[in-house]
Amino acid sequence: MLIRALVISAGIAVIAGCAAPTRYIDPAADDGPVAMTMDYRDFEKAASDAVEDMLASGAVNNPDGGRYVMVVSRITNDTMQRIDTDQLTKKIRVSLLQSGKVVTTTAVGLNGAEDEMTMKARELRDSEEFDQSGVQRKGTLQAPDLSLSGKIIQRNHKVGKEQQVEYYIQLSLTDLVSGLAIWEGETPIIKRGSDSSVSW
Amino acid sequence: MKILLLASLLVLGLAGCASQPETRSLSERQNLKVDPEVIYTMAVTELFEERLAQPxxxxxxxxxxxxxxRSDTELAWKVTWFDANGMVVKSVGEGYRKATLLTGQVRYFSATAPHARVTSYQLHLREPKL
Known part of the structure; x- marks a missing residue:
């Protein structure tokens, strides 16, 4: 009985010892293995490419001075993965905001406002419970000048004994005055790996 | 006499408070930093910089x-941006960008600063581990 207990304990200890320890990964120095699915490094690359190209091309330079107001439109996820496209758009938004050239409105969106509080706060208008000097006046919201839209596409191929997964991150920046796409970009991310790897 | 001395000290004290904070580098920062492992397999043949005028x-x-x-190889590179005081200016990407080079191939890479206040940079080339 004692021997059996000892053997089981030793077995558990060995298994626990073999498990990789949980550790923090520094995104600034990550040389870790690549996944066939899209990971944070892919979104970072796509966002970097997009923002640098937007800044270098002059597309986000407002000729009247000041900052453009951008709204995030639809980013279609045409992949086999469940992707929150905010992983991509948030990086772009933050970077454009930090550049001082573009500010994003959260008061307008395809599926309603991203931050509903903008309108909710206006419902306090004429309420006797609130000091009206602090309540937002009419006609203060700023309409967007630019719209960011895009699509993430995935294509899988069998290449010899390996699998090739292609992702295409396509983005367009539309001038809402003219409806013209004043900037467009595509970042291909191609991965090749074991055929048994899963890409969804 | 004592009043004059006190007034002088006060003026000096105020002047000291008003001085601008200074930043200084402990060692000279190089624009280009290439790891020894990379030097064996490739050579940096050009490094240009320009300022893109804004409206x-x-x-x-x-x-x-x-x-x-010089041979088939992998490269990882990253540009860190600095303002006039030598402070880092954040950009969208923190990680290294990876590239593959074939023997004899010349590849050109470029990067744009995230803000107009960027005045200098450091380009780091290294060999990715994987």
């Missing part, structure tokens, strides 16, 4: 570099 009168720093590979 508001400011400009953005833009750098471009070229590498020529």
């Amino acid at each position: 508001d009168g400011t400009s953005l720093l833009h750098v471009q570099f070229a590498v020529e590979a």
Whole structure:
């Protein structure tokens, strides 16, 4: 009985010892293995490419001075993965905001406002419970000048004994005055790996 | 006499408070930093920088570099941006960008500063571990 207990304990200890320890990964120095699915490094690359190209091309330079107001439109996820496209758009938004050239409105969106509080706060208008000097006046919201839209596409191929997964991150920046796409970009991310790897 | 001395000390004290904070570098920062492992397999043949004029009168720093590979190899590179005080200016990407080079191939890479206040940069080339 004692021997059996000892053997089981030793077995558990060995298994626990073999498990990789949980550790923090520094995104600034990550040389870790690549996944066939899209990971944070892919979104970072796509966002970097997009923002640098937007800044270098002059597309986000407002000729009247000041900052453009951008709204995030639809980013279609045409992949086999469940992707929150905010992983991509948030990086772009933050970077454009930090550049001082573009500010994003959260008061307008395809599926309603991203931050509903903008309108909710206006419902306090004429309420006797609130000091009206602090309540937002009419006609203060700023309409967007630019719209960011895009699509993430995935294509899988069998290449010899390996699998090739292609992702295409396509983005367009539309001038809402003219409806013209004043900037467009595509970042291909191609991965090749074991055929048994899963890409969804 | 004592009043004059006190007044002088007060003036000096106020002047000291009003001085601008200074930043200083402990060692000279190089624009190009290439790891020894990379030097064996490739050479940096060009490094250019220019400022892209903006309509508001400011400009953005833009750098471009070229590498020529002596053998098939992998490269990881990253540009860190600095303002006039030597402080890092954040950009969208924190990680290294990876590239593959074929023997004899010359590849050109470029990067644009995230803000007009960027005045200098450091380009780091290294060999990715994987």
